Amino acid sequence: MTDHGPVLPLWLCAGCSAPWPCATRRRELLTEYAASPVALVLYMGSYLVAASQDMSWAPAGTLHRRFVGWLA
Structure with a gap:
């Protein structure tokens, strides 16, 4: 279990306070989903949708x- 999960609705990392997903969580996700990169894209896409609702002020391209x- 990672310490680098998102703190909502700010979308900051619980482990290092960087914008989530932080560099550490990105590395972990790449390792976890190495055999299924399409599943990782879908998984992160679901986070994109949730974050866009919480951070409606942020530019879509940035998110x-x-x-x-x-x-x-």
Whole structure:
């Protein structure tokens, strides 16, 4: 179990206070989903939808890069 989960509705990392997903959680997710990268994209897409509701003030492009852009 990771300490680097999101603190809602701020979407900050509980482990290091960086914007979530932080660098540590990204590495963990890449390892966890190494055999199923499409599932990881879908998983992070669901977080993108939730975060966009909590942070409606944030530009869509910024949220996209933050939640799924790093997977490219």
